[in-house]
Amino acid sequence: MSTTKTQLIAEEGKHDYSIIREFAAPTELVFAAFTEPALLAQWFMPQHLNLQVNKMDCQTGGAYHLTYQGPDSNRFGFRGIYHEVVENNYIIKTSEFEGLPQKLDPILEKTVFEDIGAGKCKVTIHTICPSVTYRDNMIAAGMEPTLTSTHSQLDKLLITLINKTVK
Amino acid sequence: MRRDVFQAIADPTRRAILLLIATQAMTPNALAEHFDSTRQAVSKHIKILTECQLVKQEQTGREIFYHLNPKKMKEVADWLEPFRQLWEARFNQLDNVLKTLKSKKS
Numbered sequence: 001m002s003t004t005k006t007q008l009i010a011e012e013g014k015h016d017y018s019i020i021r022e023f024a025a026p027t028e029l030v031f032a033a034f035t036e037p038a039l040l041a042q043w044f045m046p047q048h049l050n051l052q053v054n055k056m057d058c059q060t061g062g063a064y065h066l067t068y069q070g071p072d073s074n075r076f077g078f079r080g081i082y083h084e085v086v087e088n089n090y091i092i093k094t095s096e097f098e099g100l101p102q103k104l105d106p107i108l109e110k111t112v113f114e115d116i117g118a119g120k121c122k123v124t125i126h127t128i129c130p131s132v133t134y135r136d137n138m139i140a141a142g143m144e145p146t147l148t149s150t151h152s153q154l155d156k157l158l159i160t161l162i163n164k165t166v167k
Numbered sequence: 168m169r170r171d172v173f174q175a176i177a178d179p180t181r182r183a184i185l186l187l188i189a190t191q192a193m194t195p196n197a198l199a200e201h202f203d204s205t206r207q208a209v210s211k212h213i214k215i216l217t218e219c220q221l222v223k224q225e226q227t228g229r230e231i232f233y234h235l236n237p238k239k240m241k242e243v244a245d246w247l248e249p250f251r252q253l254w255e256a257r258f259n260q261l262d263n264v265l266k267t268l269k270s271k272k273s
Contacts (some may be wrong), residue, residue, distance in 0.1 A: 006258055010250040019251075021258050025265040033264055086224035139250045163199075 010139060015132045017139065019125040027113050030121040031088045034111065040066075058091070060084050067098075074099055080106055088113060107128045107138075175219045181205070183211050185221065185235060192225070192232040204237075 010017035015064040023030050033039045037053040045051040045068050054065040060082060067077035076099035090113065096106040105128050114122040130133035172251060175181055180202065187193060195213070199206045213233060216222040218241045225232050 004255070006251060006255040008247055010247055019254050021254070023258075023262065023265055025269055029265055029268050030261075033261055033268070039264055039268075042264045043257060044254065046260075122176065139247060 010135070013132060015130070015135045016126065016128045017135060018127070020122070022116065022120055022122045024120055026119055027040070027088050027121040030123060031113050034091065034113075034123075058082055058085055064093075083108075105134070107134075116123045172219045172221065175215050175221060178212070180209075181216055184212055184216060185240075186211075188222065188233050189235050192234045193223050194232055198233065 005021055007020040009020070033043065035058040037056040040056070041051050041053050044066070049068040051066060051068045054067060054077075056062075056064040056066070058064070062082045062085070063080070064082065065077065065079040067075050069075060076097070078095050078097060080094035080096055083094065085091050091109075091111045093109055093111075094106040095105050095109055103163065107127055109128075110126045112124045112126070114124070116122045127135075129138060173209070176185070184198065189197060195206070197208060198213070199209045202209050213222060217224065219238055223234045223236045225234060
């Protein structure tokens with residue numbers, strides 16, 4: 001079985017990206033894990049970053065504010081508004097990244113929960129950024145040294161290919 | 168039509184094609200010999216890989232040879248992968264949370 005369960009679709013020259021993943025749990029449980037503060041805190045960030053849920057009113061019109069410990073004891077965070085929340089169905093929210101010297105415009109994020117049978121749920125997170133550069137920078141920022149990387153089959157294949165062809 | 172590179176490499180046949188031409192450039196016929204599928208099916212996979220710029224073709228005499236485009240391969244691996252892995256790690260943690268929730272429920 002492949003260890004690459006999460007799919008990232010980010011086409012060149014576009015200002016959006018999608019993340020797709022299936023979970024072996026019913027939609028209600030997956031939805032709860034995204035919307036209940038105590039549950040979100042358990043998975044959204046690696047434990048050592050000490051994610052704090054300062055505010056999370058997960059309903060249409062509600063607000064949220066999350067913070068975590070970044071490198072060099074800086075605190076980073078996300079805040080935004082739940083534009084629309086439909087239980088066990090979808091969440092549309094804004095998200096503004098905090099902690100950088102400059103102020104960033106928020107992104108718009110739609111998370112869709114889909115019952116795919118056999119007690120499984122498919123989650124698709126579609127993120128729309130203000131510009132192509134913004135999106136590309138955001139994806140590049142995924143290289144921050146805060147997360148442990150796992151090498152999947154495909155990563156190994158790619159590395160083998162690169163080693164063979166790039167001298 | 169614009170092709171998504173990650174969708175292109177998600178297919179097992181296309182990954183096998185990339186592996187084969189990584190070692191040496193190959194003609195369409197030589198490549199097709201490695202697969203049970205029809206030549207047309209293999210050509211279709213190569214077309215997708217070419218559209219994504221993962222594969223380049225070169226004419227040598229009367230033969231066409233397919234090469235791997237290492238620049239593009241490196242781009243795919245280097246650029247998007249850390250961000251994808253961030254989500255992979257995040258969702259692996261979520262798997263554990265869901266497992267606990269399920270066992271509490273039953």
